[in-house]
Amino acid sequence: MDETADLLMAAARTLRRRFGDATARWGVTPSQARALRMVLAADEPMRLSALAERLRIVPRSATEVIDGLELHGLVVRQPDPADRRAVCVVATEEGVRLGRLIEEARQQAADELLRPLPEEDRRTLTRILVTLLDGRAAERSP
Amino acid sequence: MDETADLLMAAARTLRRRFGDATARWGVTPSQARALRMVLAADEPMRLSALAERLRIVPRSATEVIDGLELHGLVVRQPDPADRRAVCVVATEEGVRLGRLIEEARQQAADELLRPLPEEDRRTLTRILVTLLDGRAAERSP
DNA sequence: CTATTTACTGAGGTTTGCTCACAATGAGGC
DNA sequence: GCCTCATTGTGAGCAAACCTCAGTAAATAG
DSSP: OOOHHHHHHHHHHHHHHHHHHHHHTTTOOHHHHHHHHHHHHHOSOEEHHHHHHHHTSOHHHHHHHHHHHHHTTSEEEEEETTEEEEEEEEEOHHHHHHHHHHHHHHHHHHHHHHTTSOHHHHHHHHHHHHHHHHHHHHHHOO | OOOHHHHHHHHHHHHHHHHHHHHHTTTOOHHHHHHHHHHHHHOSOEEHHHHHHHHTSOHHHHHHHHHHHHHTTSEEEEEETTEEEEEEEEEOHHHHHHHHHHHHHHHHHHHHHHTTSOHHHHHHHHHHHHHHHHHHHHHHOO
């Protein structure tokens, strides 16, 4: 009987809820926090489509996430100097500041969930999930 | 750097999408399929609140899921003879029939996602996830 | 210089939850 | 029996995080 799938879903739900609780304090949803993290990680103006790709969502959905972040003054949209169709996203000072706090909260939420696991299991879990997702990507492209 | 959380979310999303594609053929959403599975597993009239508990959702949400299944004629609501406030859910013949098909599709979707994993990794993954969720439960109750 | 492609977004939908409030019923105390 | 209180399901309404389809504006190919 294969219940691994259900366990995976349950774990994801738990995680989302926890992280959500953690980020809600700053009026940011989990997916907004995730996007902000990407923008900060890029460390340079990031095309909206590039963001979408990294978040593995369609560009239209990225628009929405960025709308939310911009509304909170955490990022700004800039026209891409190289392509006037494109939009670049950069974090504001406030975005950088809050980004750090959120990162801490995220770490903490993840740690809290992963705490019951011995260090080795954590590494194994990461490795297995990477395999899983890479396998999926490999399956899709050819 | 702890990205395990993100990987987990990504995997869950993939899984949900695949399973959704699989069940959509019969006009059933993933969560309806999940609920139907629970009802069938119980093998006797099941209280709505009990269903909610097993699905780990609030009773109000269970109402909604059952609404959907009843609309498709896959389950029926019966008054609980022991408590006139309560509602019991039982699968119809059609529900049982479709339940089997869905179960197959579910297996297949899960297999498809888990295919890149060697058998041993699958077992390990299951074990780790169980640990994770048990740890969470243990954390919450005391 | 037209024709196609690409980058974003407006409009609207879906899935899967949630809370809050309420009616009907059950259960315990007096 | 009667009164209070807890429980069971549900109507109403909302939110998060996606999606598709269609359209506009700009870049690029022919």
